[in-house]
Amino acid sequence: MDFARKILKIMFNLKLNKYFILLTIPTTIIINSCGKNFPVIEDLSKDKFLLVNQDSNAVIFPENFKNKIIVIGYIFTNCPDICPLTTNNMRLIQEKLSKEMISDVQLISISFDPLQDSPAVLKDYATIRNLNLKNWDFLTGEKSTIDSLTKKVGVVVIKSDSTMFDDGRKIYYYVHTDRIQLIDKEGRIRKNYIGSKINIDEIINDIKKLE
Amino acid sequence: MFKKILIVAFILELTFVNKIFSQSITIKDSWARPASKGRNSAAYFTIINKNSFGDSLVQAISNIAEKVEIHETFKTENDMMGMRAIKFISIPANSEVKLKPGGLHIMLIGLKKNITEKDSVNLKLKFKRAKEIDIKIPVKDIMKKMPH
Ligand SMILES: [Cu+2]
Numbered sequence: 001m002d003f004a005r006k007i008l009k010i011m012f013n014l015k016l017n018k019y020f021i022l023l024t025i026p027t028t029i030i031i032n033s034c035g036k037n038f039p040v041i042e043d044l045s046k047d048k049f050l051l052v053n054q055d056s057n058a059v060i061f062p063e064n065f066k067n068k069i070i071v072i073g074y075i076f077t078n079c080p081d082i083c084p085l086t087t088n089n090m091r092l093i094q095e096k097l098s099k100e101m102i103s104d105v106q107l108i109s110i111s112f113d114p115l116q117d118s119p120a121v122l123k124d125y126a127t128i129r130n131l132n133l134k135n136w137d138f139l140t141g142e143k144s145t146i147d148s149l150t151k152k153v154g155v156v157v158i159k160s161d162s163t164m165f166d167d168g169r170k171i172y173y174y175v176h177t178d179r180i181q182l183i184d185k186e187g188r189i190r191k192n193y194i195g196s197k198i199n200i201d202e203i204i205n206d207i208k209k210l211e
Numbered sequence: 212m213f214k215k216i217l218i219v220a221f222i223l224e225l226t227f228v229n230k231i232f233s234q235s236i237t238i239k240d241s242w243a244r245p246a247s248k249g250r251n252s253a254a255y256f257t258i259i260n261k262n263s264f265g266d267s268l269v270q271a272i273s274n275i276a277e278k279v280e281i282h283e284t285f286k287t288e289n290d291m292m293g294m295r296a297i298k299f300i301s302i303p304a305n306s307e308v309k310l311k312p313g314g315l316h317i318m319l320i321g322l323k324k325n326i327t328e329k330d331s332v333n334l335k336l337k338f339k340r341a342k343e344i345d346i347k348i349p350v351k352d353i354m355k356k357m358p359h
Contacts, residue, residue, distance in 0.1 A: 080244050080253040081284050081316050082292045088352075124247040128327060129352060161295045163320050165277050171320070175293030194290050196313060 038190050038209070042153060045187035049149045051110075051141040054123040059139055061108070061149070062187040068106045069210055070183035071203065073195050074155045076113035077125045078171050082178060084129075086195035089180065091131060096204050104185075105207060107136035112150050112157045112176060114140045153189060155179050184210050235262040236302070236341040241334075241348040243319065245327045252276070252326060254317040254334060254348055255310045260302045262341075267299040268308075270337040277321030279334075284313050294318075299339070326350045 049061040062070060073090050075083040090107050097105050111117035117125075122138035140146070150157055155177045162172045180198050182191040191206055193199075241256035260266055271279045284294045292313075300315055302308050310316050317334065326332060330350045337343045 078251050079294070080246060080251045080318065081282070081294055081312055084244055084253075085312050121247075121250070124250070128245045128247045128325065156289070156291060158291075158293075160293050163278055163280065163296075163318075165321055173294055175287065175291055178290050178292040192290075196292070 038206075041181075041189040041192065043188045044152065044183065047149075047152065047187075049141065049145055051139040051145065051149075052119055054119050054126060054133065054138040056119045059137065061139065062183060065106045065108075065183075066187065067185050068104050069185055069207055070106050070108055071180065071207075072108040072110060072153075072183060073180045074112055074150070074176065075109050075195075076111055076174055076176070077117050077121055078113065078173065082196050085197075086178070086180060087125075087129065087131075089195065089198050089200065090136070091129075092200050093198075093203060094132065094136060096200055097207070100204065102204075102207060102211070103135075104211065105135065109136070109138045110146070110149070111138070111140045112146055112155065113172075113174065114143050114146045116171065153181065154192070182206055182210070236260050236266060236338060236344065238336070238344060238346050241346055242351040242353050243326065243332045243348045245350050245352055246319075246322055247325050248322055250322055252319040252322060252332075252350075253282075253312075254319060254332065255312065256346070256348070257310070258300070258302050258308045260304065260306055260308075263304050264340070265304050266302045266341050267339040268302065268336060269299045269339050271317045272335040272337070273319060273333060275323060275326065275332045276319035277323070278318075280318045280320060282316050282318045284316070302338075328352060 044062050048063055051059045051061050053059050071090065071093055073086045075086055087109060090109060094107055111122060117140045119140060122140060126133055126138055158175045159172050160175045162170050164170045178195045180193045180195040181189050182203060184190050190210060193203060237259045239257050239259060241254065243254040244252045246252040258268060268281065271281060273279050280296045281300060282294050283297050284292060286292055300308060319332065328350055332348045332350060334346050334348055335343055336346065
């Protein structure tokens with residue numbers, strides 16, 4: 001609104017035609033409320049993805065987190081190199097939020113490899129890293145649900161290399177979007193970050209702006 | 212005469228030069244990620260080559276995991292990341308090669324047990340020219356201490 005006020009002040013100073021001012025007000029308000037730096041990237045408010053968390057509790061995403069800001073990261077647990085960086089960045093965000101006493105934020109890590117990442121596997125992944133799950137859920141689900149979710153949020157996942165064990169079991173690796181996203185209290189994606197390289201201060205400031 | 216020199220040089224190579232090679236490649240700053248049984252970890256370290264000739268890391272062996280592979284993480288367009296197995300890591304003469312998150316790493320695939328912060332992992336590294344090196348790698352969640 002500061003911007004709108006400034007424009008008005010300038011217009012009055014210039015003693016411009018009042019009709020012109022009346023025309024200008026709505027336009028400036030629209031520009032402001034859309035938030036040039038915070039466009040709505042995708043609206044998930046009408047979506048109901050039925051998922052399950054690390055404790056096998058059913059979770060409807062994003063509905064169950066309404067009225068909370070969501071920081072969401074996309075991972076698969078067979079990835080020990082890039083995905084742990086994303087997970088670690090989520091941990092750093094969590095620590096900073098608690099230091100700054102910002103409490104209305106939910107952290108979510110979603111697996112895009114649900115055939116491998118059962119709730120128990122996700123639970124182990126969090127436990128072995130001593131993660132604080134107080135406001136952090138690790139979610140997985142039916143493959144078709146996860147596929148439609150990743151498609152909707154713009155995370156691309158492509159099956160690539162694999163490793164075959166001696167007993168014939170095979171695990172796959174994925175080429176995937178390196179992503180953390182910020183979702184507002186109405187379930188709309190407002191900003192994309194590179195998951196493994198996110199600037200912690202940047203997202204904390206963005207969260208403050210959305211609060 | 213020339214033949215004799217060749218033979219002597221050859222014997223010298225077998226007996227001494229190998230030893231010198233192995234002393235001139237060293238490993239520092241090693242660590243591996245914690246991970247649970249059946250899952251994967253990654254090991255990282257810096258290879259120092261003080262030789263005036265290049266070498267390659269061609270294999271890593273460990274009994275901690277079902278499979279051990281040399282991997283590299285790569286970036287494609289649109290912020291996409293992937294990783295793939297590679298055959299070797301080149302180590303140029305008089306250089307340091309860093310294995311680090313988001314780049315080169317040793318994949319420990321299908322861990323035989325949980326590895327957490329007080330554990331360590333044994334790794335045997337085989338080179339094209341230098342003698343193999345056995346290292347003991349501490350398990351650390353190193354990123355906890357160094358936000359970037
Ligand atoms: Cu790898």
